[in-house]
Amino acid sequence: MDKSVYDTRENDLTYGRGYVYSIQYHIVWCTKYRKAVLRHGIDDDLKAYLMQIAADYDFSIQAMEVMPDHVHLLISCKPQFCPSNMIKILKGNTARWMFIHHPELKSSLCGGHLWNPSYCIVTVSDRTKEMVEQYIHSQKAKS
Incomplete structure (x- = not known):
């Protein structure tokens, strides 16, 4: 497997205090x-920082490119995560971090914004997880 691709498979069901869940999202921006x-x-650098954000906020990146x-x-x-808040965390933190660690990016982007404001988020079922x-x-x- 290509070492630049992260794959951290876990059990499909996760057990919380009083609940069991399996929630996956395919996110693109x-x-x-x-x-x-x-x-x-x-x-x-972005991949490594995204893994750090996932650890800090206690969610799992199962595949990334x-x-x-x-x-x-x-x-x-976890079920407590609001998907739109997760996107704000991911895009906001990475943009700030990238501009600090790679200031050359700001000059190559018009208006100094790294990310387009839109995104795509799709729920993933157990049947489609491997396909995604x-x-x-x-x-x-x-x-």
């Missing part, structure tokens, strides 16, 4: 104006 700025090591102009994540989270993982892992091969 793009850079502002689809500028291809997530390359030359920036993509690897960073393309030059967009990000794919398969996330497993394969799709995310195959993204680099397609480009």
Whole structure:
């Protein structure tokens, strides 16, 4: 398996205090104006930081790929997470961190914004989880 792709499989069911759940989302968001700025090591830095955010906020990234102009994540989270809040956390924290650690990005993006304000989020069932993982892992091969 390609070492640049993160895959942290766990049991499909998670047990909380008084509840059992299996919630996964396929999340995709793009850079502002689809500028291809997530390359030359920036993509690897972004992956590492996304894993750190996941650990800090206690959710799991089960598959991830960073393309030059967009990000794919398969996330497993607790039922208490509001998906729109999770997106704000991911996009807001990564933009701030990327501009601090890669200040050259700000000059290559018009208006100084890293991410497009929109995103795509799709719920993933147990039946489609493997298909989504394969799709995310195959993204680099397609480009």
